[in-house]
Amino acid sequence: MLTGIHILLTLKCTNECEHCFLHCGPSREATFTIGQLRALVRQIEELGTVNIVYFEGGEPFLFYPLLLEGLRMVRAAGFDAGIVTNGYWATSVEDGLHWLRPIRELDIVDFSVSDDEFHRLDKNDRRAGFAREAAQRLGIPTGAICIEPPSVSRQVSDDNRGKPVIGGGVLFKGRAAEKLTAGLPVRLCKELTTCPHEDLLSPERVHVDAYGNVHLCQGLSMGNIWEKALPDVVHDYDAHRHPIAGPLLRGGPIGLVKEHGLAISDCYVDECHLCYTARKQLLPSFPEYLAPKEAYGL
Numbered sequence: 669m670l671t672g673i674h675i676l677l678t679l680k681c682t683n684e685c686e687h688c689f690l691h692c693g694p695s696r697e698a699t700f701t702i703g704q705l706r707a708l709v710r711q712i713e714e715l716g717t718v719n720i721v722y723f724e725g726g727e728p729f730l731f732y733p734l735l736l737e738g739l740r741m742v743r744a745a746g747f748d749a750g751i752v753t754n755g756y757w758a759t760s761v762e763d764g765l766h767w768l769r770p771i772r773e774l775d776i777v778d779f780s781v782s783d784d785e786f787h788r789l790d791k792n793d794r795r796a797g798f799a800r801e802a803a804q805r806l807g808i809p810t811g812a813i814c815i816e817p818p819s820v821s822r823q824v825s826d827d828n829r830g831k832p833v834i835g836g837g838v839l840f841k842g843r844a845a846e847k848l849t850a851g852l853p854v855r856l857c858k859e860l861t862t863c864p865h866e867d868l869l870s871p872e873r874v875h876v877d878a879y880g881n882v883h884l885c886q887g888l889s890m891g892n893i894w895e896k897a898l899p900d901v902v903h904d905y906d907a908h909r910h911p912i913a914g915p916l917l918r919g920g921p922i923g924l925v926k927e928h929g930l931a932i933s934d935c936y937v938d939e940c941h942l943c944y945t946a947r948k949q950l951l952p953s954f955p956e957y958l959a960p961k962e963a964y965g966l
């Protein structure tokens with residue numbers, strides 16, 4: 669049952685992080701209007717199963733008035749609300765307090781700040797820390813999201829003893845699949861038989877972008893809310909008949925490759941690396957299911 673909606677308020681971002689699933693950056697434009705947000709919140713209410721709505725991006729604070737208005741709509745509709753930001757706006761704790769006071773009034777349940785090497789263009793950049801400190805001073809529930817560049821170590825326990833393990837927490841989809849996989853240990857494609865991270869059969873949370881795409885995984889759409897309202901998108905979704913999710917459910921990324929007869933290499937870093945590579949090949953054939961194109965760096 670779908671209980672969480674993550675609104676991709678904009679694909680525009682201050683940074684172009686190498687691990688970004690959606691290839692966000694300063695040149696991206698896709699941003700909700702207030703009218704679209706209003707329509708989405710109404711559709712979420714009609715669905716009747718959602719508890720929490722997150723605002724993220726891209727960088728949602730780039731459109732601060734829109735973020736505030738969206739939060740007000742979501743809270744007025746009775747949903748819990750959360751935000752994910754990189755904190756670029758917190759040039760000091762004092763400045764951060766000014767940005768966050770109106771948000772404190774809306775009683776959000778989670779304020780997550782991306783605070784890692786990828787988001788810090790300068791290692792002395794302390795803005796993410798300022799944002800978190802300001803939120804903590806205001807009593808806003810606050811957390812940090814820390815994804816570090818891939819590191820390779822050797823497994824020391826269980827049956828896989830001695831096998832290379834990739835640490836750092838990066839998922840190799842989106843820009844990460846293109847920028848961060850070189851030189852990493854790889855696995856045989858025949859081993860990549862499941863999707864390890866998403867419930868494609870019955871998702872509990874999805875992302876929605878300004879184009880209306882409802883993402884099962886970034887760039888993998890279950891439908892479009894500007895063509896069909898969210899309750900219908902959800903109720904009509906049949907994972908097994910979906911041309912991308914169906915093969916992934918039946919056989920994982922290698923199942924997707926086989927069912928569509930794709931030509932690929934023998935080895936990939938992990939399931940997401942192969943899945944993203946296969947999906948990018950399939951993009952011209954299934955543009956309505958593999959959307960938006962920005963998720964594939966286009």
Ligand code: SF4
Nearest residue numbers: 841863865885940943
């Ligand atoms: S295997 Fe594919 S669908 Fe599953 S999380 Fe990775 S990229 Fe997403």
